Every structure is written in C-alpha cells, then in structure tokens.
Amino acid sequence: MTTITPSASTSSDLTIGRPRSRRARRVSESLIESVLASCGGFSILTTIAILVVLTTETVRFFGQDEVSVGEFLFTGEWNPLLGETKHFGIWPLIWGTMLVTVIAMLLALPLGFLTAIFLSEYAPRRVRSVLKPVLEILAGVPTVVYGFFALTVITPGLMAIGDFNTYNATSAGLAVGIMCLPIVCSMSEDALQAVPRSLRAGAYALGGTKFDATVKVVFPAALSGVIAASLLAIARAVGETMIVALAAGGLARLWSSPTEQTQTMTAYMVQIFLGDVSNHGVEYFSAYAVAATLFVITLSLTIIGHRVRVRFREVYE
Template sequence: MNNRSNHSISKMIEEKASNRGMTKFAEGLMPKVFLTCALISILTTVGIVLTLIFETFSFFQEVQVAEFITSSDWYPLHGDPSYGIRPLITGTLMIAAIAMLIAIPIGLASAIFLSEYASDKTRRMVKPILEVLAGIPTIVYGFFALTFVTPLLQNIIPGLSIYNALSPGIVVGIMIIPMVASLSEDAMSAVPQSMREGAFALGSTRFEVAVKVVLPAALSGIIASFVLAVSRAIGETMIVTVAGGSNPTTSMDVTSAVQTMTAYIVQVTLGDAGYGTTEYYSIYAVGMTLFIFTLVMNVIAHIISKRFREVY
C-alpha cells in the first residue's frame, strides 16, 4: 500500500525507459510506413494518367488526332483501318441514356418512398435488398441481359437482334438503380424535419411535401447522384460486352448491335492484337477518352454535391 517505501515499479519503469530502442524505432518508423501506404494511392492515379498519356501518344503517332475526333468510322481491323471514336462514343452514350431512362424514375421514386413514406421497419428491410442488387457482379447482369432480357424483348419487338443496345441499356439501368436510390435518399433525409412539418401544418398532403418541399431542397444532391450514375453507366463493361455486340456504329437504332468504348477495349484484349500494333495502342486512346468522360462526370457531381452541403 505504501508506495513511497516501495518504489519498485516506478524504478523499473525508469530503468526500462533508458533502453527502449525498439519503441523509439517503431515510433519513428511507423509514420513513414503509413505515409508510404497513402502515397501508393497517389501513385496509382499518377500511374493511370501517365500510362494513358504515354500509350495514347504512341497511338497518335500513327493516327491523326483529327481523324480520331472527326471521323465517323471505326474500322481498326479493316485493310485500310479508320479510327474515328464517334461510333464508340455514340454506342456508349446510347447505352447510358437508356440506362438513365430506367434508373432515374425508378431510383428516384424508390428514394422518395424510402425517405418520405416508408416506416423504419420497411426501410431496414428494403435497403439491404437494394444493397444486394448493387453487389451482384456485372458479369451476372450481363448473363441475365443476354439470356433473359433479350429473349423477353424479342417477344415484344420482333425485329430485335440478339445483340442490341436496348437490353444491356435496361440492365445497366437496373444495376445503377440502387446507387441513384441510396444517394438520393441520403440527400432527402438530410432535409431538416422542420421544413416538412411546416408544409404539413399548412395542410399539404404527403405527396405535396415530398415533391414541392423535400425534392427541391435536396435537388443538388439528387442531381449529383444522377451524374455519378451516368459515370457508372459509361464505365460499365461486362454487361455491354456480353449483350451489346461489337458493331461500332453512329446509328441510333436501339434494336441492333452497337459497341461501347469499354466493349471495344475488351474485344481487342481478347483478340490477338500484338503488342506495339496500332490496334494495341488504340485501346489506350479509347481508355483515355473513357477516363476523361468519367472524370469530368465525377468532378461535376463533386461540385454539385459540395454546393448542396453548403445549403444547410
């Protein structure tokens, strides 16, 4: 009890303190180790950007930049190859547009239901199911599009070819519903309860509160979720590769085969384009275009949602 007379522990600690090289060593080393880990993420970005720039540069030594941007023909395997990116962009945007036609109304309606109508219990039940939907691998969605949605659509639209833009577009849309729903719901849940109460007190119905009060207040967050969803749709690979076909075209016909930027990259990789050929470099030029598209979308979404946070 009387520790003045028996100072053993504090003495021991003092003695140990003089030869605690390991502790000191770890104390100095660990921050550097963790900083190195953090720098890897920066290196990854730098690696992506440099890779794309260098290999795209190699591509443009053999193909005119003007041709890449303005030509409307993409025939890399032709005897007289033509590298105009427009057909691939058309295919990509067409798929993205169909996907958004599905994902925006359904995702937003689900968000309104979850945020404004559903009880806590319902929400706790529905949200994990949406998470499951979001967690299904894209190859599974691709399989679903090819073997279920396409035949189903062929019953409705007789002229639909086996590879087409419509089916993968719809399925990409289904894949990103959870993203739109959950991000929009976050934005709507952030709207202060007092704003709802004010509207209810004036005799508004639940629908009017949702559409006239909550929706406008959460608008920037909701729009940011749409933009992020478009970015996801543009970068989606397996669904369009499996069910979209490999027909680069500027035609807007959703019932026939198309090719997206991502599907083209996969097609070349699976083929036997040798290392160092123009065809090989072309996947980097297309990858670069894809990267810029998604980066711009992500930055726009970031700016919009930043503004949204400042409101409250």
C-alpha cells in the first residue's frame, strides 16, 4: 500500500470523516475494495454464463437424433420447421447474414469514409460542430425504427425500380447500412482528427493538393482507427436483429439472390423465440447452436479489431 494513513493521534480536523483507529480503517478499506472487485468479477461471470449457456445447449442440440455436427457445419440446407425431414445446415443462414452485411457495408463504408473526410478535412469548423452531434444522436435511433423504414420506404422504392420481393435482402441491407453509417463516420472522423497537423503541413509543403494530403497522407496515417471502425460496423451489421427480422423475410436458402427473401442467423432466432415452438424440440435448441455460431463470429471480429488497433496504431507526439 502506498497510501499514507494518518495516525489517530494527529488532529482530527485534518482527516476526512470521523477519526477511527487505523485497524478499523484498514478493514473498511479492504472491504470496499473487495466489493468493487466483485463488481469487476460480475463481468467475468457474465462471460462465463454466456459460454456455459451456449455450450451446454449446443451440446444438447447435437445430442438429438435428427442432427449431427457434420450436417450442421458441412451441408447447405436449412429447413428446421417445415416439411417431412428437417435439415440443419448452417450455411444458408450464414449466406443470408453475409448478403445483408455485404450490402450494408457497400453502402456504409464508402459513404462513411467520405463523410468523415469531409467533416474532418474540408468542412468549416461550425458545420462540423453541428453535424457531428447530429450524427451521434442518429446513431442512437433504435434499430426497430430502421426496420420500419426499410419495410415502408426502401422496399416499396426497390419494388418500383426492379423485380424485388416484398421481403428482400437488399432492402434490409440498405437499412442496416444507413444504421451503420453514423458509427463508421463518427469513429473514422475521430481517427482522422487524431492525425497531427504537422503531417498535413508536410504534404502541403511538398506541393500536394488537399486531395493529396488527405488521401495519400492523412487517411493512411489513420488507417488503424478506420479499420477498427469498419470491423465494429461489420460486427454490428452481423448481429443486427430487428431490421432483418422485419424486412428480410423468413426463407433461408443458400445462394439466394439479393432480390429474394433471405434469413439471417439473428432473424432465425427471432422466429424461434417468437413462434410457438415447443421448449424441448430440436428446433428450439437449434436456436442456441445458431447463437453460438453468431457469438463466435462477432467475437472473432472484435478480437481482430482489437489486434488491428494495437498492432497498427501509429503514435504521434
């Protein structure tokens, strides 16, 4: 302990609170520390609970007669609810998730980067100070609102343009992209702002235009932050639930086109937990297996993001 504890003999005016014996104080200090430590332990407990629940229920799922690990991981048909024989191959759900995520990122990443560059490098200070908080507030709009927007605005718009189904992956993907836009933009902008002024000044001194300074110097310098922002946005898109549950439909098929309906892992879980599936059926436990898959995917994205940030961070002083 490096703290200095006043002895009881010094004037009590100098101590905070009433004077107590040194021993009593030490006991209460360590008591408080252990309470705070147990608060910290709670987060570990949460992680353990997640791992235990997902593992035991997934094991129980694979223990059923209808399924095997091989079928789950290596076959491409997902048909747990309808039909004579049930099929549990995870890939159609992963395909649906990928489809929605890719469409979302095609929209969110370029737009987010360009908007971030505009706000950080080009916009006058006043414009920036207004737009940044607005974007941050929009990042707090509940996802069910974006889902409603997809269903009532984007889908009719798409159906007017081309041959789209009432529920389709494109509509959901675009809505997820709009949802991710503020996240990508805000975090990339922070990364760009962290690049020191001297780098820009150097680029100008070499005769570069603003484009040269931004694209060839500042953006590469901020790359670790930008990649971390992108990975976070991808993780968000993969785990997004309400938008896809509302707008993407409920039919999981491998290689389905973006104009048709599709089902993501999260949307399948919604279908199971909202439907009248019995609590002990194989379909019910399949939701846990899907959740475990989703957890593994998002966890690896988070860890990669963390690694990227630590590994490629450029420190300027």
